[in-house]
Amino acid sequence: MHILPPQQGTLADLAAHRLAQSIVTGELAQGQKLNEAELAERFGMGRGPLREALRHLEGMRLVKRIPNVGVRVVVLDRKTLSDLYAVREALEGMACRIAATQMSDEDIAQLSALLDKHEAQIKKQGGKMYAQSEGDLDFHYQIARGSRNQMLMDLLGSEQYQLLRMCRHRTSRLTQRTLPALSQHRQIVDALAQRDGELAELLMRRHIQGAWRSISEMIDKEEKEAA
Amino acid sequence: MHILPPQQGTLADLAAHRLAQSIVTGELAQGQKLNEAELAERFGMGRGPLREALRHLEGMRLVKRIPNVGVRVVVLDRKTLSDLYAVREALEGMACRIAATQMSDEDIAQLSALLDKHEAQIKKQGGKMYAQSEGDLDFHYQIARGSRNQMLMDLLGSEQYQLLRMCRHRTSRLTQRTLPALSQHRQIVDALAQRDGELAELLMRRHIQGAWRSISEMIDKEEKEAA
DNA sequence: TGACCAAACTTTGTCGACAATCCACTGCAC
DNA sequence: GTGCAGTGGATTGTCGACAAAGTTTGGTCA
Numbered sequence: 001m002h003i004l005p006p007q008q009g010t011l012a013d014l015a016a017h018r019l020a021q022s023i024v025t026g027e028l029a030q031g032q033k034l035n036e037a038e039l040a041e042r043f044g045m046g047r048g049p050l051r052e053a054l055r056h057l058e059g060m061r062l063v064k065r066i067p068n069v070g071v072r073v074v075v076l077d078r079k080t081l082s083d084l085y086a087v088r089e090a091l092e093g094m095a096c097r098i099a100a101t102q103m104s105d106e107d108i109a110q111l112s113a114l115l116d117k118h119e120a121q122i123k124k125q126g127g128k129m130y131a132q133s134e135g136d137l138d139f140h141y142q143i144a145r146g147s148r149n150q151m152l153m154d155l156l157g158s159e160q161y162q163l164l165r166m167c168r169h170r171t172s173r174l175t176q177r178t179l180p181a182l183s184q185h186r187q188i189v190d191a192l193a194q195r196d197g198e199l200a201e202l203l204m205r206r207h208i209q210g211a212w213r214s215i216s217e218m219i220d221k222e223e224k225e226a227a
Numbered sequence: 228m229h230i231l232p233p234q235q236g237t238l239a240d241l242a243a244h245r246l247a248q249s250i251v252t253g254e255l256a257q258g259q260k261l262n263e264a265e266l267a268e269r270f271g272m273g274r275g276p277l278r279e280a281l282r283h284l285e286g287m288r289l290v291k292r293i294p295n296v297g298v299r300v301v302v303l304d305r306k307t308l309s310d311l312y313a314v315r316e317a318l319e320g321m322a323c324r325i326a327a328t329q330m331s332d333e334d335i336a337q338l339s340a341l342l343d344k345h346e347a348q349i350k351k352q353g354g355k356m357y358a359q360s361e362g363d364l365d366f367h368y369q370i371a372r373g374s375r376n377q378m379l380m381d382l383l384g385s386e387q388y389q390l391l392r393m394c395r396h397r398t399s400r401l402t403q404r405t406l407p408a409l410s411q412h413r414q415i416v417d418a419l420a421q422r423d424g425e426l427a428e429l430l431m432r433r434h435i436q437g438a439w440r441s442i443s444e445m446i447d448k449e450e451k452e453a454a
Numbered sequence: 455t456g457a458c459c460a461a462a463c464t465t466t467g468t469c470g471a472c473a474a475t476c477c478a479c480t481g482c483a484c
Numbered sequence: 485g486t487g488c489a490g491t492g493g494a495t496t497g498t499c500g501a502c503a504a505a506g507t508t509t510g511g512t513c514a
Contacts (some may be wrong), residue, residue, distance in 0.1 A: 009294030009295065010295075010466090011467075011468075012282075012466090012467085013294070014470095018488090029273075030292050035494095035495075036495075036496070037494095037495075037496095045468080045469090046468055046469045046470075046472090047274060047469085047471095048278075048467080048468060048469070048497090049467075049468065049469095051279060051496090051497090052278060052279055052282050053277075055279050055282040055283055055285065055286070056282055057237075058280075058283075058286075059283065059285075059287070060286070061271070061378070061381075063282025066238030066476050067240070067475095067496090067497090068237075068474085068476060068495090068497075069236050069475090069476070069477095069496080070476095070495060072493070079377075080377075080378075083376045083377055083378040083379065084378060084381065086321055086325060086374075086378075087302075087318070087321070087376070087379060087382065088316040089321065090318050090320065090321035091317050091318070093317065094313055094314070094316065094317035097468065108277060110329055149310045149314070150306075150310055150311055151288075151307075151310040151311060151313075151314050151316060152309075152313065153510070154288075154309065155314065155382070215244070217309050235495090237497065237498090238497075238498075239497085239498095262464095262465075262467075263466070264464095264465075264466095272496055272498080272499090273500075274466090274499085274500090275497085275498060275499070276497075276498065276499095277468090278466090294466090294467090294505095295465090295466060295467075295504085295505050295506065296465090296466080296504095296505090296506070296507095297465070298464070318487095433490045
């Protein structure tokens with residue numbers, strides 16, 4: 001999942017991109033209040049464009065805004081993440097189903113090659129899982145693209161995946177689920193290659209349910225540690 | 228589906244609401260270019276808040292913006308609507324599945340009562356289908372609420388349903404699908420009452436697929452008429 | 455006649471300043 | 485000591501004006 005090209009057009013778009021990046025990487029902490037004047041100065045622009053950028057982020061659900069009070073970075077609590085994964089399961093499942101009929105043979109071959117690359121990466125550097133996480137997003141995004149459904153691509157790409165990356169940065173340690181995930185990815189590609197949309201959807205939904213269980217357990221551990 | 232209360236907070240929010248209303252009702256034609264200065268004057272506000280409102284509408288996919296050129300009302304062509312219905316099928320199906328476990332018995336009873344009301348309306352005034360259309364949205368939105376999933380509710384409520392209402396206003400004539408729709412709604416409520424999430428999801432997805440076929444045929448007719 | 459270029463106009467993008475609202479602190483009364 | 489009202493500071497919301505980019509118009513040349 002390549003971070004969409006930043007430089008094209010208005011200052012507001014640029015600010016939105018930089019802010020999104022800062023939020024996703026955790027540079028701006030969850031729940032932190034964002035000061036318009038301060039951010040505007042940091043980015044070297046007026047408050048007008050910055051406010052537009054904040055509106056954009058609000059639409060992406062990366063920040064929450066209260067009139068006359070200000071905007072705060074969203075907090076990814078258990079409920080929010082649970083909701084997110086349910087939505088993902090629905091959308092990616094559908095994307096997978098459609099992709100089974102819409103992707104070209106070449107697309108599917110490339111997807112398979114992507115998995116080979118991931119496997120090599122995992123075997124070579126078992127420790128550095130972050131790259132695989134980004135690779136995982138790559139895989140999912142390629143399937144969203146394969147659906148040829150612009151709305152699905154927008155929803156999954158511009159919004160959901162940002163939240164996901166944010167979640168990953170928060171719980172980046174203890175991600176040993178890469179190998180089973182890779183195996184599930186292979187199954188999905190197989191289903192796509194067989195043009196079995198129904199199966200592809202089913203597998204993708206199971207895959208995401210599994211990811212949620214994994215994340216959920218991790219949150220449990222965190223909560224226990226905090227206590 | 229009550230149109231969310233407009234009056235609370237900033238001018239930008241108010242403008243966004245009024246603009247959304249104008250777009251959905253067709254008062255602003257599809258593809259029409261929106262002039263910032265003109266709209267600002269019409270709403271009696273500066274261009275700043277109006278620009279923020281446009282950003283908001285962009286996030287809702289009601290307008291499309293090109294940097295340094297301007298924003299235009301989105302055009303609901305066949306492909307866009309097809310994409311929309313696929314997304315709806317996924318999201319509402321999931322909402323329905325979750326709602327089967329999350330709605331209270333009373334919630335379901337109210338949903339059933341809502342259908343009774345719709346049935347009475349249809350029998351009384353067979354001609355005025357518009358009310359039923361809005362009622363249909365009411366039904367779907369209640370199920371989204373029943374999922375207790377805030378993200379689903381936001382996605383379905385704030386964005387998707389606006390596009391749907393826009394679509395309805397465009398193809399408002401020739402909507403005789405109210406009776407089969409009602410029957411399907413009853414089936415869905417039955418599944419919810421039995422707490423059968425899997426069945427509820429299946430039925431909802433079929434229901435939306437049927438709606439899409441109906442809309443699709445209508446578009447075909449329109450295109451033939453135009454030719 | 456048609457295509458290409460240039461200037462004027464229109465519209466968007468941006469900034470700085472002002473008004474309105476909210477928040478925190480202080481001081482007073484109970 | 486606790487609760488509440490008033491005040492000061494900080495932050496958001498809004499406006500008008502300027503700069504930059506795009507669009508249209510008109511004219512010239514092949």
